[in-house]
Amino acid sequence: MRIIVWGINYWPEVTGIAPFNRGMCRFLSARGHQVSMVTSFAYYPSWRKSPTDRGRILRTDVADEIPIHRCWHYVPAKATTLRRILHELSFGLLSFARTLFLPRADLYLVVSPPLILGPLAGLICWLKRSQYVFHVQDLQPDAALVLGMMRQHSLLGRVLHGMAAKSYREASLVSGISHSMLAAFAEKNVPPDKRHYLPNWVEIPVASGQSQQGGRRQTSGDDTRRANAIACSERREINGDSALAVVCDGRESSPGFGVLPEDHRQLGSSEWRSRYRIPANAFVASYSGNLGRKQGLEVLIDAAELLNDAPLHGTRPIIILIVGDGAMRPMLEARFRERPMSNARLLPLLGEAEYREMMAASDVCLITQAKGTGQFCLPSKLLSILLAGRPVAAAADESSELAWAVRQGEFGVVVPAEDPRAIATVLTELATQPEELDRCGWRGAQWVRRFEAGAVLGKLEQRLNDLVRGRRVSVRVASN
Secondary structure, three states, X not given: OEEEEEOOOOOOXXXXXXXXXXXXXXXXXXXXXXXXXXXXXXXXXXXXXXXXXXXXXXXXXXXXXXXXXXXXXXOOOOOOHHHHHHHHHHHHHHHHXXXXXXXXXXXXXXXXXXXXXXXXXXXXXXXXXXXXXXEEOOOHHHHHHHOOOOOOOOHHHHHHHXXXXXXXXXXXXXXXXXXXXXXXXXXXXXXXHHEEEOOOOEOOOOOOOOOOOOOOOOOOHHHHHHHHHHHHHHHHHHHOOOOOOOOOOOOOOOOOOOOOOHHHHHHHHHHHHHHOOOOOOOEEEEEEEEOOHHHOOXXXXXXXXXXXXXXXXXXXXXXXXXXXEOOOHHHHHHHHHHOOOXXXXXXXXXXXXXHHHHHHHOOEEEEEOOOOOOOOOOOOHHXXXXXXXXXXXXXXXXXXXXXXXXXXXXXXXXEOOOOHHHHHHHHHHHOOOHHHHHHHHHHHHHHHHHHEHHHHHXXXXXXXXXXXXXXXXXXXXXXX
């Protein structure tokens, strides 16, 4: 089967949607399908292209034996609503032209956002007599409303909802990453046989010498070093020579999937803490990932200020780490400059080795969401946290997928979104409960196995095969 995957994010980006787009391409290629990727030049989460990519219009790379067709797109220095529209529109139009001149695919697998790719894929399929799958990582119109980026009945709102409806109607299959998202599709009149549950996944380590990619030759050491050199070079160019520059150690960067060996936890923890002047007896609560508006990360600085102003006697010192890059990083840096605190650190996006060391050094991992943003999405960072055996402290709405998952899996605690006092209080309590944290970590490592990559992507492949062969699938709608 000839498949073109079409989405704005791909390798060498190491956070957000990109690792899952790459994982999907690698899996389908390993299963014998002819896979190509149409994407942009890497820019996320820093919202900056590397100097070597700036001004490039088109380029074709090859990684994992998969052609990657890259297209220029506008990347704003500051992502306002209007500039985001231009950002997505520029990619949509150039990637449409790029895709139009590629050989016809049996199936186009379109990843949203950007939402505009749905209608464009419909036009491509009409011209080429093909079909497409619309995979939704984020319900863009709903998120834009919650974040105040548009009004319910504004022109922009009507356009976005219209594009979404057209995409759902014309796609042969509409997939989403959560059960709540599938319920939203049902409310938008997507029939059951067109809905597919495609959660984000984790690559659970297998025995030495075995492969999770269906027996395909794995990336060679030279390929890995080359990929890492590209990624590290881009991050150095983005971050410059500041004290917050990313540490690259010659290993390929990734979201950090993989269980931490016990000896790595002990050794990595002490060395990593020493590197960042964190006391050996401190209770470390870390957030790592995209620093965007939907994460509501100001609440962690507010919580750190509360802990700094009124430390409770008889407890371990509590250190809050915010690690990553994204649109809100300048604001967070400004907050740290205004009031430096000994109990908080703002660190850059880390390479794989340092990410694992940070996980080993963390007593609990933090996941925060702005109010109203978590109804449809289960943050992908949760999966890597759980696979590493770390407990979770979540700040999220009670109705969110994240809150449901934490309570269902019993691997952590949930406090209300945007409530710094609740975060400060729960961290103070958790600092005195190491045994319970260990139990939460163990339960999380068991719960996350339902998201094993081979099982999740194997079900997707079966649905794709059915589509190309013209089969209609009888689907029993799942519930939480």
